[in-house]
Amino acid sequence: MSNRLRMISTLSALPFFLLLSPLVHAHTEEGVVGGFISGFLHPIYGPDHVVAMVAVGMWGAFLGNPAIWLLPVVFPLVMAFGGALGVLGLPLPLVEIGIAASAIVLGLMVLLALRPPLWVAAVLVGAFGIFHGHAHGTELPAASNPLSYAIGFVLATGLMHLAGIAFGMLANSPRGRIAVRTAGGLISASGIYFLTGAL
Amino acid sequence: MTRGPRLLLSLGLGVLTLGLPLMALAHSPYPGVRGFYVGALHPLTTPAHVLLIVAVSILLGSQVREGRMRYLVTVFTATAAGLVLAFVLSGFLPSALMILVLTTIVGALLILPRTLPGWLLMALAGLSGFLLAMESIPDPGAFLDVLITVFGSLVGIHYLIMYGSRGAGYALDRWDSRVTHLGFRVAGSWISAIGVLMLAFSLSGP
Numbered sequence: 315m316s317n318r319l320r321m322i323s324t325l326s327a328l329p330f331f332l333l334l335s336p337l338v339h340a341h342t343e344e345g346v347v348g349g350f351i352s353g354f355l356h357p358i359y360g361p362d363h364v365v366a367m368v369a370v371g372m373w374g375a376f377l378g379n380p381a382i383w384l385l386p387v388v389f390p391l392v393m394a395f396g397g398a399l400g401v402l403g404l405p406l407p408l409v410e411i412g413i414a415a416s417a418i419v420l421g422l423m424v425l426l427a428l429r430p431p432l433w434v435a436a437v438l439v440g441a442f443g444i445f446h447g448h449a450h451g452t453e454l455p456a457a458s459n460p461l462s463y464a465i466g467f468v469l470a471t472g473l474m475h476l477a478g479i480a481f482g483m484l485a486n487s488p489r490g491r492i493a494v495r496t497a498g499g500l501i502s503a504s505g506i507y508f509l510t511g512a513l
Numbered sequence: 514m515t516r517g518p519r520l521l522l523s524l525g526l527g528v529l530t531l532g533l534p535l536m537a538l539a540h541s542p543y544p545g546v547r548g549f550y551v552g553a554l555h556p557l558t559t560p561a562h563v564l565l566i567v568a569v570s571i572l573l574g575s576q577v578r579e580g581r582m583r584y585l586v587t588v589f590t591a592t593a594a595g596l597v598l599a600f601v602l603s604g605f606l607p608s609a610l611m612i613l614v615l616t617t618i619v620g621a622l623l624i625l626p627r628t629l630p631g632w633l634l635m636a637l638a639g640l641s642g643f644l645l646a647m648e649s650i651p652d653p654g655a656f657l658d659v660l661i662t663v664f665g666s667l668v669g670i671h672y673l674i675m676y677g678s679r680g681a682g683y684a685l686d687r688w689d690s691r692v693t694h695l696g697f698r699v700a701g702s703w704i705s706a707i708g709v710l711m712l713a714f715s716l717s718g719p
Contacts, residue, residue, distance in 0.1 A: 383695045383698060383699060386699060386702075387624055387698055387699055387701075387702040388702075390702050390703055390706040391621075391624075391702050391705055391706050391709075393706065394705070394706035394707070394708075394709035394710050395709060397709070397710050397713065398709050398710060398712065398713035399713075401710070401713035401714060401717050402713055402716065402717050403717070451710075451713070460710075460711060460714035460715075461560045461561055461564075461707070461711050461714075462560055464706075464707045464710035464711050464714070465560065465564075465707050467710070468703050468706045468707050468710070469703070472699065472703055
């Protein structure tokens with residue numbers, strides 16, 4: 315295995331280790347550190363969010379430069395605006411359906427290897443980001459330290475994008491391309507499952 | 514020395530350096546020294562301040578390649594002005610909220626793939642120093658103690674931005690500048706997103 319592939323496979327494994335980390339929490343989550351931990355874990359504990367955010371990174375890697383960095387830049391920014399709407403108590407209709415649709419659509423984009431114009435990809439990702447942000451914003455725990463919660467929340471989102479990018483870069487090889495497109499199909503299928511739950 | 518041991522040595526020295534102020538605080542042999550450290554380290558104790566310092570440092574480090582001294586003098590002057598005016602304007606100016614707004618703006622500017630005008634960079638750098646200073650006034654006490662703590666804040670804010678911007682500039686020189694710029698843009702989007710969320714938290718009340 316080449317160094318590059320080894321690095322990619324290691325990076326792809328990171329989210330799974332992140333999922334294991336709660337097992338070692340022996341203390342209550344309070345203050346700055348508690349806010350960071352709960353903010354960091356919040357998006358990770360939602361499988362519908364996880365698959366969509368990984369799909370954003372995968373699609374970005376699939377599309378290549380500049381989408382590989384533009385999509386992961388657009389998503390957290392727009393998601394934060396959605397989160398702000400949720401925090402401020404402003405309603406947004408069909409949030410759960412929008413989140414499920416994001417997994418379906420983004421997964422399909424990867425599965426079918428679609429390459430729309432960059433602005434279309436950015437608008438699509440940004441539109442879905444509002445739904446994800448709003449869902450997080452309305453579910454925020456009241457006791458957490460707000461700033462450290464926000465830092466953990468955004469970092470976790472960014473790391474899931476990076477994990478998606480790392481996995482999506484496998485598409486540079488023929489076999490890796492099959493693996494990435496298959497993963498896109500699985501994400502889309504999971505989106506259909508989430509949609510049935512939302513309906 | 515090969516790269517690996519050099520990295521380990523650097524990390525070790527870094528950890529030692531972080532530990533030294535604690536040792537100094539433990540003894541406090543000179544009156545007032547503790548207040549200086551409290552003031553100097555104050556920006557690092559508030560996550561919102563750290564976020565703004567990181568954002569401004571990256572902005573200055575990535576945008577200003579020559580004549581950095583002018584910007585640092587601006588930061589120093591604005592910080593000093595803020596520390597003096599803080600005693601007059603404290604309570605009248607929503608500086609904590611303004612720090613979040615400025616952080617969001619600076620983070621968003623980091624994403625733009627273009628060189629910003631010098632006057633704008635100078636204004637942002639000065640405003641950052643001013644607002645950080647406004648939020649760094651110590652609790653009331655003996656005049657000399659307050660003065661030493663305020664001086665510590667001035668040094669702390671200025672040094673953090675100075676070394677932060679130099680670090681960002683060094684990263685551009687040391688590594689592939691294209692990739693480093695991309696990293697700065699991603700960092701900018703994260704910083705701006707955190708700023709937006711924090712603003713929402715602040716405006717939504719307790």
